Amino acid sequence: MALSDFLEQLDQLASSAEKAFQEAGDASALDEVRVNFLGAKNGQLKSVQKEMGAVGKEDRPTAGKKFNECKTRIEVAFQAAKDRLGDPAAAKSSDPGFDMTLPGHEFHLGRLHPITQTIEELKDIMGRLGFSVADGPEIEDERHNFEALNIPREHPARDPLDNFYLGTAQKAQLGHREENPLLLRSQTSTVQIRVMESTPPPIRIISLGRVYRPDTADATHYPMFHQMEGLLIDRQVTMADLKSVLRLFARSYLGADVNIRFRPSFFPFTEPSVEADFSWNDGWIEFGGAGMVDPNVLRAVGYDPEEVTGFAFGLGVERLCMRRHGITDIREFYKNDVRFLEQF
Numbered sequence: 169m170a171l172s173d174f175l176e177q178l179d180q181l182a183s184s185a186e187k188a189f190q191e192a193g194d195a196s197a198l199d200e201v202r203v204n205f206l207g208a209k210n211g212q213l214k215s216v217q218k219e220m221g222a223v224g225k226e227d228r229p230t231a232g233k234k235f236n237e238c239k240t241r242i243e244v245a246f247q248a249a250k251d252r253l254g255d256p257a258a259a260k261s262s263d264p265g266f267d268m269t270l271p272g273h274e275f276h277l278g279r280l281h282p283i284t285q286t287i288e289e290l291k292d293i294m295g296r297l298g299f300s301v302a303d304g305p306e307i308e309d310e311r312h313n314f315e316a317l318n319i320p321r322e323h324p325a326r327d328p329l330d331n332f333y334l335g336t337a338q339k340a341q342l343g344h345r346e347e348n349p350l351l352l353r354s355q356t357s358t359v360q361i362r363v364m365e366s367t368p369p370p371i372r373i374i375s376l377g378r379v380y381r382p383d384t385a386d387a388t389h390y391p392m393f394h395q396m397e398g399l400l401i402d403r404q405v406t407m408a409d410l411k412s413v414l415r416l417f418a419r420s421y422l423g424a425d426v427n428i429r430f431r432p433s434f435f436p437f438t439e440p441s442v443e444a445d446f447s448w449n450d451g452w453i454e455f456g457g458a459g460m461v462d463p464n465v466l467r468a469v470g471y472d473p474e475e476v477t478g479f480a481f482g483l484g485v486e487r488l489c490m491r492r493h494g495i496t497d498i499r500e501f502y503k504n505d506v507r508f509l510e511q512f
C-alpha cells in the first residue's frame with residue numbers, strides 16, 4: 169500500500185472517531201463507540217494497525233509515527249467524551265463510594281484510674297451518710313503528722329527510716345527555713361487535726377488522699393498509697409456509732425451480706441482503738457484502724473473532752489479496690505500498663 173493512502177486512512181479514521189465520540193449521547197453509546205474504534209480485538213484502530221505491514225519497509229517509521237498520532241487523537245476524544253458523560257463504570261453502579269461494612273476508626277477514650285474511680289465512689293457512699301470531704305497537704309509538719317495526734321517525740325512511728333523526711337535543700341526550695349521538720353505525710357489522720365483546728369464541733373468529715381512510707385514494693389506494699397480518713401465529733405458519740413457507720417459503709421461498697429468485726433488494737437490517737445475487719449467469703453479481712461478519738465487529741469486542738477467525743481477511722485483505698493475487683497498485686501495500679509487500666 170502506498171504510504172500516502174495509509175496516512176490518508178489514518179486521518180480519516182481519527183476524524184470519524186472524534187466525530188463519533190462527540191456525538192455519543194449517553195454512557196452506553198459511548199461504550200459502543202469505544203468498542204468500535206478502540207476495541208482490542210476488532211476495533212478499527214487495531215485493523216489499521218494490521219495493515220501497517222503492507223506499507224513499504226522504508227516508509228514504516230513515518231507510518232508508525234502517524235499511527236501513534238492517530239491513536240492519541242482517538243484516545244483524547246474518548247477521554248473528553250468520558251469526562252462529559254461521566255465514567256460509565258461509575259454511572260452504572262449506585263455505589264456511593266463508601267463501604268459501610270469496613271471496620272470504622274476506633275477512638276480510644278481515656279478513662280479514670282481505678283483508684284480515682286474508687287475514691288469517687290467512697291466519697292459518694294460517705295456523702296450519703298452525711299460526711300463531707302476535707303483536704304490537707306501532702307507535705308506536712310510534725311505537729312500535724314505526729315504531735316497533735318498524740319504521737320510523742322520518742323515514738324517509733326517517727327523514726328526517720330519509717331518516714332520520708334524532707335532534706336534541707338528540699339525545704340529551702342519550698343522557702344521553708346524553720347526548725348520544724350517536714351515530711352511526706354504517712355497517714356491522712358493529719359487532716360483530722362487540720363479540720364478540728366479550724367472548725368468548732370460538730371464535725372463529720374472524710375479525707376481521701378495519698379500517703380507515703382518507705383516500704384519496699386511487693387504485692388501488698390507500695391511506698392505511696394491512698395487512705396480514707398473519717399472523723400465524727402459531736403456530743404455523746406459512742407463505739408456503737410462507729411460500728412454502724414463502718415458497717416453501712418462496708419455493705420454499700422462490698423455487698424449487703426458483708427459483716428464487720430472489731431479487734432482490740434492500739435493507736436496513739438484513739439482510746440479505745442480497734443482493727444476493723446470485714447467478712448469476705450469464708451474469712452475476715454483487715455481493712456484499717458479505728459477508735460474513739462483520744463482526749464489528748466481533742467485537747468491538742470482546743471476542744472473540751474468533757475463536752476464532745478468522737479470516733480475516727482483510717483482505711484486503705486487500694487485494699488478496698490483490690491478486694492472488690494479481685495486484684496492481687498498493688499503494683500499493678502502504678503505500672504501505667506493500659507492493658508490493666510482499661511479493664512476498669
Ligand code: DAH
Binds near residue numbers: 398458482483
Ligand atoms: N492512721 C492509721 C494508719 O495509717 C489508721 C487509723 C487508725 C486512722 C485509727 C484513724 C484511726 O483515724 O482512728 O495506720
